[in-house]
Structures are given as structure tokens and as C-alpha cells.
Amino acid sequence: MTEKKVLFTIFGATGDLAQRKLYPSLFRLYRTGHLATSFAVIGTARRPWTDEKYRAIVEETIAYLNPSEQEAADFSSHFYYQAHDVTDTEHYDALKDLATKLDTKYQLEGNLLFYLAMSPSFFGTIVEHLKSQGMLDSNGYHRVIIEKPFGSDYQSAKKLNQEITNVFAENEIYRIDHYLGKEMIQNISAIRFANNIFESMWNNRYIDNIQITIAENLGVEDRGGYYDKSGALKDMVQNHILQILSLLAMEPPVAFSEKEIRTEKIKALESVRVYSPSEVKDNFVRGQYNAGHLAEEKYLAYQDEPGVADGSTTETFVAGKFAIDNFRWSGVPFYVRTGKRLTERGTRINIVFKQVPVNLFKAEVGTTCEQPCLDPNILTIYIQPTEGFSLSLNGKEVGPAFNMLPIQLAYRNSSEVIENTPEAYEKLLLDALNGDGTNFTHWKEVAQSWRIVDVIRQTWDEDTAELPSYAAGTMGPQAAFDLLEKDGFQWIWQPDAWYRERNLL
Ligand code: BG6
Numbered sequence: 001m002t003e004k005k006v007l008f009t010i011f012g013a014t015g016d017l018a019q020r021k022l023y024p025s026l027f028r029l030y031r032t033g034h035l036a037t038s039f040a041v042i043g044t045a046r047r048p049w050t051d052e053k054y055r056a057i058v059e060e061t062i063a064y065l066n067p068s069e070q071e072a073a074d075f076s077s078h079f080y081y082q083a084h085d086v087t088d089t090e091h092y093d094a095l096k097d098l099a100t101k102l103d104t105k106y107q108l109e110g111n112l113l114f115y116l117a118m119s120p121s122f123f124g125t126i127v128e129h130l131k132s133q134g135m136l137d138s139n140g141y142h143r144v145i146i147e148k149p150f151g152s153d154y155q156s157a158k159k160l161n162q163e164i165t166n167v168f169a170e171n172e173i174y175r176i177d178h179y180l181g182k183e184m185i186q187n188i189s190a191i192r193f194a195n196n197i198f199e200s201m202w203n204n205r206y207i208d209n210i211q212i213t214i215a216e217n218l219g220v221e222d223r224g225g226y227y228d229k230s231g232a233l234k235d236m237v238q239n240h241i242l243q244i245l246s247l248l249a250m251e252p253p254v255a256f257s258e259k260e261i262r263t264e265k266i267k268a269l270e271s272v273r274v275y276s277p278s279e280v281k282d283n284f285v286r287g288q289y290n291a292g293h294l295a296e297e298k299y300l301a302y303q304d305e306p307g308v309a310d311g312s313t314t315e316t317f318v319a320g321k322f323a324i325d326n327f328r329w330s331g332v333p334f335y336v337r338t339g340k341r342l343t344e345r346g347t348r349i350n351i352v353f354k355q356v357p358v359n360l361f362k363a364e365v366g367t368t369c370e371q372p373c374l375d376p377n378i379l380t381i382y383i384q385p386t387e388g389f390s391l392s393l394n395g396k397e398v399g400p401a402f403n404m405l406p407i408q409l410a411y412r413n414s415s416e417v418i419e420n421t422p423e424a425y426e427k428l429l430l431d432a433l434n435g436d437g438t439n440f441t442h443w444k445e446v447a448q449s450w451r452i453v454d455v456i457r458q459t460w461d462e463d464t465a466e467l468p469s470y471a472a473g474t475m476g477p478q479a480a481f482d483l484l485e486k487d488g489f490q491w492i493w494q495p496d497a498w499y500r501e502r503n504l505l
């Protein structure tokens with residue numbers, strides 16, 4: 001394996017993301033040899049840390065990976081700290097001097113990777129200064145990784161994109177959606193395009209509906225301040241959910257390459273119907289959690305979480321139905337839901353297939369089962385925490401009668417495999433080092449996702465009706481169940497049912 005020669009400059013180096021995700025991911029890349037001797041990291045933020053302090057923090061963040069003392073020290077010796085005010089031009093000069101010094105010391109060949117992991121309001125200022133202060137004059141490549149949120153609506157995203165593209169070309173910009181680095185999200189393409197039984201049926205002739213659930217059992221934790229301004233729609237639907245939807249809905253690319261996959265994802269997103277306000281009311285519901293409990297565990301109401309404004313009307317739950325207006329998907333609802341403080345943590349995709357055209361196994365006349373009593377075939381893709389997939393089929397129950405029985409063919413990654421699965425950020429960092437933007441979002445995807453989401457947001461902002469609520473620990477407000485019921489469907493994954501049956505909810 002050839003090691004990568006690169007200087008990382010991390011803006012927001014003292015922050016939560018850097019500590020929880022970036023340093024451990026860099027360390028894993030170090031362990032696997034992708035980073036070895038020729039790399040350096042400049043961490044910048046406002047706090048006046050020294051290199052020693054910075055290195056000690058970096059070592060703390062990787063402690064759970066059990067490095068030896070020597071290994072941790074060798075790794076952290078590549079880290080340098082530069083206190084920095086992103087609006088002050090002179091600070092960029094200091095940054096440039098340090099970058100030049102490190103380039104010589106570690107022989108980095110002028111390769112620069114900038115990571116913007118701080119308040120998006122500074123992204124534009126930072127990239128502008130990188131250019132004006134000559135930080136991008138080196139000979140190697142110049143790439144920038146940008147954390148979400150990329151804007152807060154279409155207009156602000158467009159402005160931000162303009163600022164960034166004034167400095168970096170589209171193929172130098174890596175907009176992060178960490179879901180795209182997840183093992184089982186990447187597996188969607190494998191399942192679809194390596195199995196003829198699925199791809200040949202992947203359309204409105206055979207599929208009844210598709211369900212995407214990203215459920216979290218955590219509340220807003222210490223992110224109340226950010227979340228209260230964002231809400232579930234912008235925090236999860238605009239990015240992660242629409243990205244998953246585009247991977248499920250896209251046409252097969254002509255090659256498994258960045259360019260071809262992106263082209264198809266963009267087309268898929270452009271086929272998602274942008275609703276009118278009245279369609280939003282029919283097809284999207286939201287909710288906010290009240291106090292609740294799950295078995296012995298008691299939860300606060302969202303309104304009582306730290307950082308949340310009094311009387312906040314921010315939604316902590318969204319469920320909705322997307323329509324895709326193209327030949328493949330016309331008439332197939334894509335139901336999505338996501339929320340905080342739900343019953344269980346889990347991201348799952350359910351592909352629900354249509355029933356057989358004639359049910360030969362109808363129950364005898366006079367019983368309640370007049371309709372086809374068969375369960376639908378369902379392909380479930382488990383994204384997390386379980387990783388794997390299952391297919392439910394109907395078979396005959398053993399015995400003299402001809403009774404149907406749903407049977408599950410299931411494959412789950414073992415806990416050992418899951419343990420060794422590269423973290424999403426590790427994969428994405430490596431992709432960016434390799435110059436591969438496949439698992440990052442192109443501007444056109446971001447733009448279209450905002451267009452889809454903006455009308456939902458605007459409709460809700462103008463809606464004076466009271467915000468529906470749900471008890472913490474449940475799977476969202478009743479309206480989220482009604483949404484499918486009125487179409488004759490139901491959510492396939494109902495982790496709350498188990499608790500309700502036992503009176504624990
Ligand atoms: C982030 C959201 O993008 O994704 C968080 O801002 C959310 O609110 C998180 O908790 C979920 O990510 P994961 O990887 O834990 O499913």
C-alpha cells in the first residue's frame with residue numbers, strides 16, 4: 001500500500017466532531033498504513049492550546065482503540081496546533097508559514113486537505129482567505145471537505161456554494177454526508193446491481209412501497225442549541241434520507257464510477273416530486289416528543305432539554321411520503337420517517353413487494369381471511385446497528401393443512417465483522433485522499449434536496465395548527481401511522497409493538 005502524503009488542516013480542531021470522529025479515523029488510517037511518515041495535521045480553533053496540549057487531547061480521543069504508548073506518541077507527534085481567528089487575515093499568514101514548514105519537514109509534496117468542521121457561517125470566509133493569503137499556491141492537490149449542514153435552505157446553500165466554488169473546483173469539494181460512508185449504505189448498490197432477482201423486479205410492476213426509517217432512541221443530548229434551529233427535517237431528511245432514497249431509486253449506472261453514479265443520483269432526485277403546500281399537508285407529518293418512558297427509563301420532554309427555547313415548535317420527528325415521477329417509480333410511495341427519542345435506535349430499509357396476482361391459498365369461505373392472506377415478500381436492508389439483509393417469503397406450514405407461513409432468509413454481519421468495519425469517517429477520509437468523490441454529495445444533489453425540503457419547511461412555518469406530539473419512547477405521533485394506513489399500508493418495522501404488548505410503553 002502506498003502511503004498518502006498530505007497535510008490536513010482541520011478548522012474546528014477542538015470541537016466534538018474532530019474529537020469523536022476525525023482523530024480516531026485518522027488513527028485507524030495510520031494503523032492500516034494509509035498514513036505513515038509523510039503526513040501532518042494542523043489543528044486550528046480559537047482556543048489558545050499548545051502543541052503539547054493538542055497532542056494530549058488527540059491521544060485521549062484514540063485511547064479506546066488501545067494503542068501502545070509509543071504508537072500513540074508517534075501518531076500524535078504529527079499534530080500541530082495553531083490558535084486561529086478565521087476572520088483575521090494575519091492568522092492565515094501564520095498558518096501558511098506553518099504549512100510550508102511542515103511540507104518540507106514531512107515531504108508532503110504540496111498536497112493539502114482542508115477539513116471545515118465548524119459553524120457553517122464561517123465556511124465562506126475561510127475558503128476566501130485560504131485563497132487570498134496564498135495558502136493554495138502549493139504544487140500538490142488542494143481539496144476541501146465540508147461538514148453538514150450545507151446551507152439552511154436552497155438560497156443559503158446556493159450562496160455558500162458560490163463562495164466555495166470561487167476558490168475550489170467541484171472536483172476538489174467533498175461535501176460530507178456520513179451516511180454514504182456506512183458499510184450497509186454502500187451495500188445497497190451491491191444488492192441491487194449484483195443480483196438479477198432484485199434488479200429485474202426493482203420497479204413499480206413488482207414493488208408496492210418502500211420504507212426508510214432512521215430511528216434514534218437518544219434525545220438531543222447537548223446539541224439542543226443547534227437542533228432547535230434545525231429540526232428533524234433539515235437535520236436528517238434533507239441529507240441522509242434523500243441520499244438513501246436516491247441510491248434506492250436511481251437507474252443502474254453505466255459504470256460503477258463517481259461520474260456515472262452521481263449522474264444517476266442527481267436524475268433520481270430530480271424526479272422526486274416537489275410538492276405544493278397542499279400536497280405537503282397530505283403527505284408529511286411532524287411531531288415533537290413529550291415526556292415519556294420506556295419500561296423503567298423515564299425521559300424529559302424536548303421542551304425541557306438544555307438549549308431548547310421555551311415554547312419551541314421545532315419538530316423532533318418527521319414522517320412523509322415521497323413520490324417519484326418517472327417510468328420506474330410512478331405510483332410507488334417512498335415512505336420515510338426519522339426522529340429522536342423513539343423506541344429503538346435503528347436504520348432500516350424495507351422494500352415491500354406486491355402480492356401474487358391470484359392467491360391460490362385463500363382461506364375457506366366464512367373465515368375472516370377473504371383477501372389474500374399472504375404476507376408480502378419484503379426485502380429488508382439493515383443499516384445499523386444490525387448490519388445485514390433479510391428476505392421474507394411465504395412457505396407451507398408443516399402439517400396436513402395447506403397453511404401459509406412467512407419464512408425469513410436472513411443474513412447478518414457477525415459482531416466481529418461489525419467491530420472491524422471501518423468507521424464511516426475513516427472510509428470517507430480515505431476516499432478524499434484518493435480523490436474519489438463518489439460517496440460525497442455533488443452540488444446538484446444538495447440543491448435539489450433543498451428544493452424538495454424547502455416547500456415542506458415553508459408550509460409548516462405558515463401552519464398555525466398546534467404541533468402534534470408523541471410520548472418519548474414511542475415511534476412518533478399517531479399521524480405517522482395514519483399516513484400509511486390511509487394508503488392501505490403499515491410500517492413494517494414497529495419496535496414499539498413489543499413494548500406495548502408487555503405494557504412497558
Ligand atoms: C447527524 C445528525 O447528521 O446524524 C444527528 O445531525 C444524528 O442529529 C446523526 O444524531 C445520526 O448519525 P448516526 O451515524 O448515529 O446514525
